[in-house]
Amino acid sequence: MIQELNERSREIFRIIVETYVQTGEPVGSRTLSRLGTLDLSPASIRNVMADLVDAGLLYSPHVSAGRLPTQAGMQLFVDGLLEVGNLTESERADIKARCAVEGKNLEEVLTDATTMLSGLSNCAGLVMAPKSDSPVKQIEFVRLGVNKALVIIVTADGLVENRTIEIPPGLSVSALQEASNYMNARLMGRTLSEVKREIASELTSHQAQLDALTQKVVESGIASWGGKETLIVRGHSNLLQDVHALEELEKIKQLFDTLEAGRERIKLLELAEGGDGVRIFIGSENNLFSLSGTSMIISPYQNSRNQVVGVVGVIGPTRLNYARIIPMVDYTAKVIGRLLD
Numbered sequence: 001m002i003q004e005l006n007e008r009s010r011e012i013f014r015i016i017v018e019t020y021v022q023t024g025e026p027v028g029s030r031t032l033s034r035l036g037t038l039d040l041s042p043a044s045i046r047n048v049m050a051d052l053v054d055a056g057l058l059y060s061p062h063v064s065a066g067r068l069p070t071q072a073g074m075q076l077f078v079d080g081l082l083e084v085g086n087l088t089e090s091e092r093a094d095i096k097a098r099c100a101v102e103g104k105n106l107e108e109v110l111t112d113a114t115t116m117l118s119g120l121s122n123c124a125g126l127v128m129a130p131k132s133d134s135p136v137k138q139i140e141f142v143r144l145g146v147n148k149a150l151v152i153i154v155t156a157d158g159l160v161e162n163r164t165i166e167i168p169p170g171l172s173v174s175a176l177q178e179a180s181n182y183m184n185a186r187l188m189g190r191t192l193s194e195v196k197r198e199i200a201s202e203l204t205s206h207q208a209q210l211d212a213l214t215q216k217v218v219e220s221g222i223a224s225w226g227g228k229e230t231l232i233v234r235g236h237s238n239l240l241q242d243v244h245a246l247e248e249l250e251k252i253k254q255l256f257d258t259l260e261a262g263r264e265r266i267k268l269l270e271l272a273e274g275g276d277g278v279r280i281f282i283g284s285e286n287n288l289f290s291l292s293g294t295s296m297i298i299s300p301y302q303n304s305r306n307q308v309v310g311v312v313g314v315i316g317p318t319r320l321n322y323a324r325i326i327p328m329v330d331y332t333a334k335v336i337g338r339l340l341d
Helices: 007-023 029-035 042-054 071-080 089-098 106-121 173-184 192-204 212-224 236-240 246-260 263-273 322-339
Strands: 124-129 136-143 148-155 160-166 230-234 279-282 294-302 308-317
Touching: 007 029, 007 042, 007 071, 029 042, 071 279, 089 106, 089 322, 106 124, 106 230, 106 308, 106 322, 124 236, 136 173, 136 212, 160 212, 173 212, 192 212, 236 308, 294 322, 308 322
Parallel strands: none
Antiparallel strands: 124 230, 124 308, 136 148, 148 160, 279 294, 294 308
């Protein structure tokens, strides 16, 4: 459609969208003429704006108001007119530093990356953490208190994951060691999902030579690791800044309910896998967020085998600063991917 607009219409449309992104307010012909970048009278500008309304790219929220881009207009702008900027070296260094892996497990790194994206974009940041298919190298149970223990899982590719579990009162240190020995004896080059199936089968058929308390620890240990994708969302409150009506608030709440529903995580990954690099979804173009009036910018990240294993992105109002956020999401996905090498 962008090819069907003449140069004058494209320029006026671009200025309207960019002004709206900056202010969040309807843009009128008088505002455009005052900018001094268009060598046109207000009447000529109004005629062009009327044509853009007829084309479904602009609309007026009120009779006397200026014009706002429609959802189709925003999508057209992003697809055909947006000039994406580049990150500065200091911005790249900042993102790398915030995603530093030293002293953290993968989930902590991804949580920090989500918080970082939320802060830099002033939107909600999201990261979908991958499920681990790497063979398990070692599992240890470490007592934390009277009724808690830490399950430490080390995979063959060097990732360390920690889970806190409940343990039976009065459990001895030797019982925890026995649980560790039992699980490590069955690991040897197998993925966690394979180990879980075998141990579950042994426990069900009573083949495991464990006392009752130790068996409970083993069961809690394998149950603590779901082996599923984890969706991390930070900066929820940023989406509420432009909410003025109860109806909009309910839509935002529905958005978060949708994000937290496990069945939608696979859809999110499929959306990211559907194209190369950053993907942008505005409003109802994406069924996940059709009721929320939001936009989503996401990019997949890959492991060392070039397999897409997760998603990183930003959710915000349709008037996002796309030119700034797109390279930010793209670079963060590349940094996270390198951490998985």
